[in-house]
Amino acid sequence: MLKVLITCVCLLGSTYGVMAHATSVVFLNPGLSNETYWVSYSQFMQAAAKDLGLDLRVRYAERDSHTTLVQAREELQGRERPDYLVLVNEQYVAPQILRIAQGSGVKLLVVNNALTADQMQLLGSRTGIDLIGSLVADDEQAGYLMLKDMLRQHGRVAPGESLDLLAFSGIKTTPVALLREQGMHRALAEHPEVRLRQVVYGEWSRERAFEQATQLFKRYPQTALVWSANDQMALGAMQAFQDSGRVPGKDALFSAINSSPEILQARLDGRLSSLVAGHFTVGGWAMVLIHDDANGVDIGAHGGRDRQEALFQLIDAAQARRLLGPMPTVNFRALSALGKPESYRYPFSMRLLLH
Structure with a gap:
């Protein structure tokens, strides 16, 4: 009996040791x-x-x-x-x-x-x-994919015409923000019909992007494409666009990165045209x-x-519907x-x- 007890204690000790370490x-x-x-x-x-x-x-x-x-x-x-x-x-x-x-x-x-x-x-x-x-x-690829996908959905532009693009990047001192921008510029180099009107730094913030977008949509009323380096900035820009009396996904195409429930729902609703996720x-x-x-x-x-x-x-x-479910x-x-x-x-x- 004592031998069995000692064996049990040793086993417990070894198990505890594994857990403790x-x-x-x-x-x-x-x-x-x-x-x-x-x-x-x-x-x-x-x-x-x-x-x-x-x-x-x-x-x-x-x-x-x-x-x-x-x-x-x-x-x-x-x-x-x-x-x-x-x-x-x-x-x-x-x-x-x-x-x-x-x-x-x-x-x-x-x-x-x-x-x-x-x-x-x-x-x-x-x-x-x-x-x-x-x-x-590969954040550079993410930035590239978003713009290319929006352009695919928009379709061809008549000769001599152009498309106005606005871009919302993150924080200047964050490598991923700069890499995503680089990807966007790579896509731009392949599409001379697109005019990048302005890049602003929304600092990943919905509120900041909303304030910036409110002014930018007044300054550039012909904006057709809106590129955002994350979901929160895209949601802020879409809200500003709606407040100006226009419809995201119809009067301009929007893109975003991330997979928050709200941005996935926007993708399902058609307000968001292009979504990239995975990181x-x-x-x-x-x-x-x-x-x-x-x-x-x-x-x-x-x-x-x-x-x-x-x-x-x-x-x-x-896939958006799948990601909206349980993890x-x-x-x-x-x-x-x-x-x-x-x-x-x-x-x-x-x-x-x-x-």
């Missing part, structure tokens, strides 16, 4: 704690972490880069440090966080906004920094990479350490490279959610 991850979320995009992003991360047996904690900076740096210092210089820290190079804060991380023993993964070439050069050899890699979506999944896929790194997998051997994934895709009405379940464990051949490549894609 679950790989710990902290995500420094740069967004607002009530912001649809960043909340859904964190939820997808949590679903992945749970499936993969990771202990994930999310901290919101409420769109304040100073708060991000304070949080980074607490996590990287505190007594109980996580095994991994996931960060976003929002407003170019990554180099400062990497410097704070020197000698901390914490592994770092950058998501969404990777380090720029200049930042990489300034960091040099990264002595004492354990940066396991970066994972970003809210980045954090979830990052959990797969962390799980594998923690289990001794060389993630660089399965597609590189600095990864740009083609996660964005155009969302049609049927699709994903078997994150099945995506792991653990035990897979060297030829295996992580199949990160929106298709995993829209099957």
